[in-house]
Amino acid sequence: MATYELVKAKAQAAKQAAAKLAVTSTAVKNAALLAMAAALEAQQSEILAANERDMTAAAAKGMKSSMLDRLKLTAERISGMADGLRQVAGLADPVGNVIDGKTLPNGLHITKIRVPLGVIGIIYEARPNVTADAAGLCLKSGNAVILKGGSEAMESNKTVAAILAQAAEGAGIPADSIQFIDTSDRQAVQDLIHMNGLVDVVIPRGGAGLIQAVVRNASVPVIETGAGVCHTYVDKDADVEMAMKIAFNAKVQRPSVCNAMETLLVHKDIADKFLPMMLMMYNSSAVEICGDEAVQEYSGQVHPVTEEDWSTEYGDLRLSVKIVDSIEEAMAHIAKYGTGHSECIVTNNYQAAQLFQYTVDAAAVYVNASTRFTDGNEFGFGAEIGISTQKLHARGPMALPELTSTKYLINGNGQVRK
């Protein structure tokens, strides 16, 4: 079958499934999630064998070791996927939640309730765990899902998706609710993001290249996720010790993730007290520093910073540092180079905290805490499908409620418009 027909057939099947899944009870959905978890563990050897095929092919193509590590599945990682599904089973079902309502002067009762979005396309790269995570969250929120994983993980993803789909159907979930696009033809992504009328939203998960390609080309609505050039601004009125703890954590604790800091902004009046010790701490953890001339004066190991550095998400033990004259300069820098993900001010000054928090335009704006907390689990949402960096529909960690739409129920007794 040609790729377009393949994708269209899956989208049509998903749309039909979505209509039934939207009215499937929470009890059935939870039972299915537990069955899916059990199936992953029961069929572990099948998944590991498929993953071995992916790993062999990737190694033969010369994939670098950090990427190979992302691709690799182990018994422990499969258990982690299963536990994730069990966790989602334990979360509250958003479908049917009443979020607003009133009685109009003419006696009409209006109720606004949460309903599934319908069909969600997930386009992702190397990590096979996304297959299980996305399938679980979409199912719990009553959405059919069409999964399009990276070609390097084709065998692993295909196997995981097939096990999940079979277990879900066995537990009473409508057939075709979990779809996997089993072609490596790159055209499949193009087809999927143009399935208006069949696909309600596409969520790309992966590197900036993938996400921008989807955002730029899709005619289906897209939720943009992930890009994080996050800043920490150490104000002149910061507690120096607290600032060091936060700035260290935001960069070093897990540098590869999107809520890690990429740029440290330091007020000139606190630089003497803060920077020498901070740079030593970074040095002791092998963090490479790029800085402007003022920063270079504090250490011989600071590389000159380039214009490109300010807007680069290193995702690594590398940090840009800038000394600023004022909070306004810090906020202007963030407005210019930030991606609207997570931004932090460290200060004990009430007015500075208020100004920063209400002015800076980002999904999460922190006072005196590490940007690393921007995460569905940390925020207490239980799980997330990604972190939205756009303003439409959802912003910040997207959990189950963000995978729903709403509808109005209007109940009357013969009202007509005058």
Place this chain on the structure above:
Amino acid sequence: MATYELVKAKAQAAKQAAAKLAVTSTAVKNAALLAMAAALEAQQSEILAANERDMTAAAAKGMKSSMLDRLKLTAERISGMADGLRQVAGLADPVGNVIDGKTLPNGLHITKIRVPLGVIGIIYEARPNVTADAAGLCLKSGNAVILKGGSEAMESNKTVAAILAQAAEGAGIPADSIQFIDTSDRQAVQDLIHMNGLVDVVIPRGGAGLIQAVVRNASVPVIETGAGVCHTYVDKDADVEMAMKIAFNAKVQRPSVCNAMETLLVHKDIADKFLPMMLMMYNSSAVEICGDEAVQEYSGQVHPVTEEDWSTEYGDLRLSVKIVDSIEEAMAHIAKYGTGHSECIVTNNYQAAQLFQYTVDAAAVYVNASTRFTDGNEFGFGAEIGISTQKLHARGPMALPELTSTKYLINGNGQVRK
């Protein structure tokens, strides 16, 4: 200036204005809205003169009279625009509203607040009143707006936009918060819908052609509005008198709008009691009826219905009628041909009402009331920028809260991630 540079310059100016407008107080915004209303009335003769130029040009081009009527401004219509702005001044400001929040186990306080979307592009057709309506709603919700009206109304729109922008700035609104694209080059729309990074959302308002062209081509997020193929299903357990009242109102009261009914579905068991009288009522109001063979048996004046009719938004005194064997057939018809706008069941059967309301996938699902109520004013929202028929971000009438995004404020005392 080339069109691309013109649009980009306006978008850049709007983005800068948006940052300031986002933190402009409600008091200043309300004063500006009242000043804008007063200015429209004070400079009425200027607006009427500009409109006269548009009308003359349009008449010379042979524009048909219904379109000329949409284009025409009168002293009364200008007062209507001014009253609309005064009404928006009286609505609650959504910016800063706290919509969720909690304290995490680690002591972090999280607050989710409403913030403006940023820069909103409005692409619209002939009605010049959209210029004032959209500018007012965007301003009140703290958003900079870029207006791109139809070329037939260029003189009217340009004049209205200039008066509004001047009055707003005079009342303390940041310059460039209200932008108007004063070129008739069609490329301007293409440029506007690809201004990622500068424009946060585009809302097309107008006919299906315009809306689909924007949805299909934009890389900026779009909110799809307006297309309404709305159904009324008269169940076998309907109150016949109520059903006639509702089905008449839904079609006849104002056929040109998107929440008017286009297709009437009638259960076969009630057709004998309901249809003969209903068809006479329609006939007395000059409603042209298209129907299947079963419907044609009830009147000699029924035209044969075509497949295309079922998915056509007539916007006129024309109606498709179908007799169905069951509520399931009615719902399947709606799922196939509906646009997800407004759907109604007339019934006194509890189970039928529940089934219809929870199963039918549309922005507004009615029991025993006319679909004509789907409207921001009727729902008590005060005003609307359009009716969303997509599932992402907003669904149904979009009022001020739907013109906002959210952000998380996180307040700590040194918390770092473990």
